[in-house]
Amino acid sequence: MKAAIKIIEKLGLGETLSEQDQASVPADLLEMLKERNKRLVEKYLDLTPDIHCVLLPADDDEGEEQEETPNEQPNEEKITAQK
């Protein structure tokens, strides 16, 4: 995994892969990486494709000060450490 990520980093930065880089991953994975085949790479590396990245806007019950304790939410005690 580490070697594959290193290669993705380098390719993303437009760097040329050294022979050492290319030898650090199996040939079939290298091919998938070069072809930018994200789905196959995810499958090969056993990654979960269902990653979410969504944001939650404030509603009319929330002000800046109340932001962490909206009405329908657990109160602040629940987001602090259990002592």
Add this chain to the structure above:
Amino acid sequence: MARLHCVGVGIELAAHITPAAQKAIADSDVVFYAASDSIFEAWMAELHPNAHSLQKFYQDGKSRKTSYQEMASEIVQALEQNQSVAAVFYGHPGVFVQPASFAMKAAEKQGHQVIMLPGISAEDCLYADLNIDPGRFGCQMYEASQFLYYQRTIDTSAYLILWQIALVGDQSHTRFEEDKNNVQLFIEYMNQFYSLDHTVIVYEARASYFDDLRKVEIPLGQLTNVALSEKSTLVIPPSTKMKRNPFFTKQEKNLKKLKLIHSR
């Protein structure tokens, strides 16, 4: 007292991380991270030997409000057992990242040191990729659903940027996919301010080597014909010219008169 770093690593994998972010992550005892996709997540996992994904808190049918509270709770609890904790987010941790906001406020209240390290945000990428200067005609931006639910004064002479356009109209906070009916409703609402043939842009920043920048220009009235993802942002360019402010024009005349009087 422990220290919490909320760190942004930018939108594009490896390309946007700053030296300050790298150092904060390396110096932490434990790292929590939230990524934008699976490859990004795999890269973040390699940033620190004791790194933990926050992705497990997202679940189908579960309110995002609850997920974000749970993420914050996990981060703050770690401050009790560690001297230094880093919460790492893609983009900028202070821009549309509620778990970071919750965690920082809670940690601060407990007397911990809290530091935010900025990252390149989706907004920054948008200005670069679409060659938009927000200072030229001005720029308004809202989360799309919030924009629809609340009364806003739309300035059609400025850019209007609406984040999460795919989720417009979702009051449940549980969906991750677009609802064409809601998008159609949005078009009808916007038609009060813009003509249906006004060109809008659907934009998605590149997250890694595997992705291409997505820029689709389409008339507003045809927005339902474009596939929207949770990463899609809608940009509505100005449709009218800026108008002079009559209040200031009047004041300007008065000032000129005063200057004339004083110069005599």
